Amino acid sequence: MRMRSSKVNEFRLWGLAMTMGGMLLMIVGLAGIVFNWGTAGRIIAVIFMIIGMISMMVSMGIYFWAGMLSTSATVIDCPECGRRTKMLGKTDRCMFCKTILTVDPQYKSDADSEASVEAHLPHFHPNRDHEHKPH
Numbered sequence: 001m002r003m004r005s006s007k008v009n010e011f012r013l014w015g016l017a018m019t020m021g022g023m024l025l026m027i028v029g030l031a032g033i034v035f036n037w038g039t040a041g042r043i044i045a046v047i048f049m050i051i052g053m054i055s056m057m058v059s060m061g062i063y064f065w066a067g068m069l070s071t072s073a074t075v076i077d078c079p080e081c082g083r084r085t086k087m088l089g090k091t092d093r094c095m096f097c098k099t100i101l102t103v104d105p106q107y108k109s110d111a112d113s114e115a116s117v118e119a120h121l122p123h124f125h126p127n128r129d130h131e132h133k134p135h
């Protein structure tokens with residue numbers, strides 16, 4: 001699996017998408033009650049609402065987990081667009097321009113599927129000295 005976005009953004013996107021999906025399912029379930037489709041409608045409504053609630057809870061968990069991950073992520077200035085981005089693990093992509101960032105070329109063999117992609121891209125060495133820069 002190849003991530004086209006930065007990992008933090010990817011998790012947030014999925015968390016949000018699943019929350020929306022869960023809400024949509026619950027709305028569909030409610031429609032079963034509102035339009036009075038009889039016993040079958042009520043059973044469908046209950047099933048949809050349970051699935052919706054579970055997926056909402058799971059996705060909110062993912063969303064909060066992404067938030068926690070982003071606090072532990074390394075904050076760096078992207079060498080391509082100069083904006084501040086967060087980096088998860090040894091290899092990640094910039095949140096804004098999707099440039100692949102890697103801590104050190106020596107970790108290249110450890111990096112997952114992105115290793116082949118980053119081979120022809122310039123490597124970036126995060127420098128925490130820039131962190132005094134005001135936001």
Ligand SMILES: [Zn+2]
Pocket residue numbers: 078079080081082083085094095096097098099
């Ligand atoms: Zn960038």
